[in-house]
Structures are given as C-alpha cells and as structure tokens.
Amino acid sequence: MITGSICKAARALVEVSRGKLAANAGVDKRAVEFFERGIHIPDDAAIAALQSALEELGALFIPEEASQGAGVRLKFNRSLTRRIDALENEGGPTAKDDVP
Template structure:
C-alpha cells in the first residue's frame, strides 16, 4: 500500500502527469487527485494499479520498515535511464523480455 504523498512524489520523480498516470493505470484522474491531496483514499485495486504503473515507469517505493521511514526513489539514475533508452531504441528483433 502506498500513500497519496508517495504517489505525488513518485509522479514527480518519473515526470508523468496525473492525466497520463490515469490513462496508463486505468484509474480516474479525479480519484488520483483526491488521493494525492489526502481527500479520499481509493480502494485497494485502484491503489495497486497506480503503484504498478508508477513502478513500471521507474519508481521504487521504500517501505515503512526502513530506518528512514516510507519514501520513493528512482529505480535508475537519469543517465542510466538514458543509456537504457538508447539501447532499447537500437533496433533488432523485438521479443518478450521474460525468461522462461
């Protein structure tokens, strides 16, 4: 489970708008806004979808068990993400990345 503050911070880190997050997560934009503004907490399915989408975009959620408390960080630094993007754009055979 993530908090509205973590959602807002993760969105800022991965540089995605509420509109795009809503579209990719299939959660209404108003629900995301109310969650981030601590007006209302959406159901567990909506939160899970938001979290999964933000993680796919490169956010890593830090659990409460750590000494520093909850938080969010980027999976890759900007330079690592840029190198990965460049490698992925080089062409070649397109295939599923899952290893059996």
C-alpha cells in the same frame, strides 16, 4: 500500500502527468488528484494499480522500517536512463524488411 503523498512524489520522480498515470493504471484522473491531495482514499485495488503503474514507469517504493519512514526513489540512475533513452530513439522509421 502507498499513500497519496508518496504517489505524488513518485509521479514527480518519473515525470508523468496525473492523466497519463490514470490512463496507465486504469483509474479516473480525478481519483488520482483526490488521492494525492488527501481528499479521498480510493479502494485497495485502485491504489495497487497506481503503484504498479508507477513501478512500470521507473519508481521504486521503499517500505517503512523501524524509525525510517517510507519513501520512493528512481529505479534507474540518470546515466542508465540516458542510455536507455538513446537506444529507444536510435534508428529511424520502421519499415518492412525485405529479408525472407
């Protein structure tokens, strides 16, 4: 399970707002804020939903090992991310094909 500070760091890495994360995870926006600020820890299902949503957005969580602490990094490097962005924005408006 992730902590509030790891959640906040992951959200910053994938550049997503609390509102968008909350919507993607199906969790209340204030619950995300309180979790990140250490005010309230949501139930395990909500934390798992937040972690899953962040992973879908490109965060990769690193488990704690021996003397190494837990962490988070981007799933994709910046070069690959730029290429994916270029492909997603390529083309034009979608339209119905005339091909049967």
